[in-house]
Amino acid sequence: MAEILIVDDVAENLQILQLILRNEGHKVFAAISGEVALKIANEHLPTLIISDIKMPGMDGLTLCKTLKQTQRTAQIPIIFVSAERETDNIVAALEVGGVDYITKPFKPPEVLARVNTQLKLLDAHKLAVRQQLSHVMNQMVVGVAHEINTPLGAAITAVTHFEGILSQLIDAFGSETLSAEQLATGLEESKQGVELCERNLTRVAQFVKVLKEIARVERPTTPSAVNVIALLNDLKSSWSKKNISIEVRAMDANFMADRDILLTIFDNLIDNSLSHGGLSSGKAISIEVTLKEQYIEFLYYDHGQGLVDITPEEVIKPFITTKRGNSGHVGLSASVTANLIGSALGGSYQLSNRGRGLEWSIEIPLNSA
Known part of the structure; x- marks a missing residue:
């Protein structure tokens, strides 16, 4: 189940929300002010936050703005709590980044329905991220395989050319017709072929290294x-x-x-x-x-x-x-x-x-x- 942080300056409201959420198996953190909530959020990174809008000191809107400014906590969804008649507060809460709201007095079915909706959205987002990552990894593997063909082909061509030069030199040597000029030219061309082959095989090796690293992204880690x-x-x-x-x-x-x-x-x-x-x-x-x-x-x-x-x-x-x-x-x-x-x-x-x-x-x- 989820870890949920609830924030309210009224102890009775905290107790009611704790009872509703814990009965569903959720782990609940409670904060009596925005300042305390900010500390808990940074320490524990809760799955979800339920916060009252109106509180002394740091109110719910300020808490939300502060959390959204930090990369570490920006993605935590925040459900706001407001009285039914306070529609202006609800609009303001949604504008600063709140994802939903719960009205007071609390109705357990409503609280659980809104919480469960956000948890399902989080699960769907995680699944989408995993699918996107898998798609990107597949694209990268296909791209690497395609990119390998060019340097590999060049290396094979260089080796074939090198083999032809050596065959000519060996034949000339065997027939005792090998001249110094032919030998010098053959050796120079052979040297160029070896260098070309080395450059391209080094590039292939770099691609293979990247392929291994791509595989590590999705393999189980060993912490x-x-x-x-x-x-x-x-x-x-x-x-x-x-x-x-x-x-x-x-x-x-x-x-x-x-x-x-x-x-x-x-x-x-x-x-x-x-x-x-x-x-x-x-x-x-x-x-x-x-x-x-x-x-x-x-x-x-x-x-x-x-x-x-x-x-x-x-x-x-x-x-x-x-x-x-x-x-x-x-x-x-x-x-x-x-x-x-x-x-x-x-x-x-x-x-x-x-x-x-x-x-x-x-x-x-x-x-x-």
């Missing part, structure tokens, strides 16, 4: 205890071998998540920064970590040129990239990274461009098991 400092030290050590400097500001804390997926996410971000970010020489990539009540926030920024001629929305679209051709990038890593954060880890992300390069704000639940 374990992750230490923030140990995780980031491993990341720094891995990239230091490639002469990439990472500056970390973090506390010593533990949380539950799939460690391999976290490392994949950061590897993708760093790889993208190096390929697309136009990084300033001598500037380290930065990762800041903040521990919240129910989640941990990773703020990543690369001190590069930021977004140029591309929006944050376009960054995470499949096959959108500023690097094509022989760059080894296929325009999928940002999209896969976004899906790993949201689907595999149950987190959220936000991209911004505030003068210190491309920024990713990533929020991961403290227990994403």
Whole structure:
């Protein structure tokens, strides 16, 4: 059943709503003011909120506006409570983001009907999101398969040409007609063929890597205890071998998540920064970590040129990239990274461009098991 936060400055109203909802098996949090409700909402992320409109201090409308301003709580549906005669209040409540209203005095069938409607809508939304994700993943797989054909075909052509050159050189050598000029030309053409083959097979390998990451989005995760400092030290050590400097500001804390997926996410971000970010020489990539009540926030920024001629929305679209051709990038890593954060880890992300390069704000639940 659902976790529901009820907010009312009248204790009797809280008791009635608690009784109605708990009899249906729901877990209920109660708040006697908007300020208390705001704290509970951020700590527990309830499935649904039922709030009185008129309260001293922070009223229901202000509570709703405040929750809608924060990415973490913006999607929590809010049902308002109002007396039957207060139609103006109901209109105002719906205008600030309320999804429905319940009239006082409370009628248990009405309360349960309106609550159940919102819970069914939430379930339908989750199903739609899963279906959309599956559709996107399928599109990405089909797109990758299509994109692989070009470099693979070029590599096969290069190998065939290389084989023909070698056959000519071997025949000429066997018949003792091989000249120095023919040998030099054959070796030069062979070298070019090998380089062409290597470039295209490297691109194929990049696509295969992306395919593996796509598969990880939908596979079951394996959460374990992750230490923030140990995780980031491993990341720094891995990239230091490639002469990439990472500056970390973090506390010593533990949380539950799939460690391999976290490392994949950061590897993708760093790889993208190096390929697309136009990084300033001598500037380290930065990762800041903040521990919240129910989640941990990773703020990543690369001190590069930021977004140029591309929006944050376009960054995470499949096959959108500023690097094509022989760059080894296929325009999928940002999209896969976004899906790993949201689907595999149950987190959220936000991209911004505030003068210190491309920024990713990533929020991961403290227990994403």
